[in-house]
Amino acid sequence: MKRRTFLTAAGAAFVGLQIPIRNALADDKVIRFAMPQDFTRVYTFVTVEYSQGQRDYISLVNAKGGINGYQIVADISDHGNDLPRALEAYERAKAQGAILVDPLSTPVARALVQRAAADKINLITAYSGRSDAADGETFPYVFPLSPNYWTQAGLLIDYFRQQDGDLKGKKICFVHIDTPFGKEPIPILEALAAKQGFSLQTFPYTPPGNDQSAIWPQVRRAKPDWVVFWGAAVGQTVALTEAIRNGIPMNRVASSVWLSESDMDVVGRAQATGVLKVEPCASGQSPKIIQDIIKTVIEPAKGAGDRAKVGTAYYNYGVMMAALMIEGVRKAFEKAPNGPISGDWLNAGLNAISNFDAEGLIPPTTVTNTDHQGGGQCRIARWDGSKFVPATDWFSANQDVVWGEIKKSSAEYKASGK
DSSP states (O other): OOOOOOGGGGOOOOOSOOOOOOOOOTTOEEEEEEEOOOOSSSSHHHHHHHHHHHHHHHHHHHTOOOOOTTTEEEEEEETTTOHHHHHHHHHHHHTTOSSSEEOHHHHHHHHHHHHHHHHHOEEEEEEEOGGGGGTTTTTTEOOSOOOOHHHHHHHHHHHHHHHHHHOOOOOOEEESSHHHHHHHHHHHHHHHHHHTEEEEEEEOOOOSSSTTTTTTTHHHHOSSSSEEEEEOHHHHHHHHHHHHHOOGGGGGGEEEEEHHHHHHHOOOOTTTTOOOEEEESSSSOSHHHHHHHIIITTTTTTOOOOOGGGSSHHHHHHHHHHHHHHHHHHHHHHTTOOOOOOOOHHHHHHHTTOBGGGTSOOOOOOOOBBSSSSSSEEEEEESSSSEEESSOOOOOOOOOHHHHHHHHHHHHHHHHOO
């Protein structure tokens, strides 16, 4: 794929839209990010909205003068979740001086871990990649900057405990796609089942999950107190549809972060009323940063995509991650005002993010050399038929169990190199 560099202040969209392009000149004061992502194959359910949010936020920052007089240049390309294409995009980004790469893909992120460390390029793995990358000592150049899947499972279990007072003797069913991603929460769920006295039943389904008709009657007959469904894209909408069809109470059904307004449009907004999800950032258009984007970027027609998507869950995930990346840039300038602009310069800034909440968009987030997850706070949100409404404040839970798994897994990585 031909390389294109986009200065997002000009506004851009990737798929099916006219793309204004501004190539940065050699003497420009720029900081380069690379976002080779999957716009066309596997992660299309999230990428377009996520990327739109990222670019709109970067456009907002650039429109206000950038950071210390530097503009953020984002190189957007499509790797199609294909490893050779993704590695080519990474090498191209490295040659062009990118100091941060966000591939938004678990297989791509895993393939880039060792390269990024060797090249001292910061690898962003939001809601993807390795959960043990929260261990900054083992993975110094990998930054989830978001609650990993182990943390999300621990949060859901604690929410169930809060609602029932005690999970002893309760039954929890875990319906999941039969992939490493789908299986990832199981060790945490098993550890918490042993610790808190609930029983756990797991129900895997074959990817991509468009036929789950044999599973959900089994879930119904199990008479669970709570159900967690864990997949993405079609697997999520089919799971939710089958749960509804089998009479599972929606206020007892919960998902990871991968549930959006678009999924509700497929399932039926009214029918899904009550379903729960892990929410890593505020959704909707009310947060101050989203309002600033609307005023400065969207209304002047400089946005990166469909205006109707501004404020959706996945759009706001993109804004969240761009805000954290750029907070890392700000912190890097605080520590070394004269640079030089490099991967290790930005690495020091990312590791200095402290109590950052993106003006209320996200929970207070602190990143350290040891914790690249950022503290592990989220909240649980409930679908009210038209939007996700917070059911809790921001909180963290079961981090002792989560970090036990992180340390175990990262130690295995250090021993084996994979």
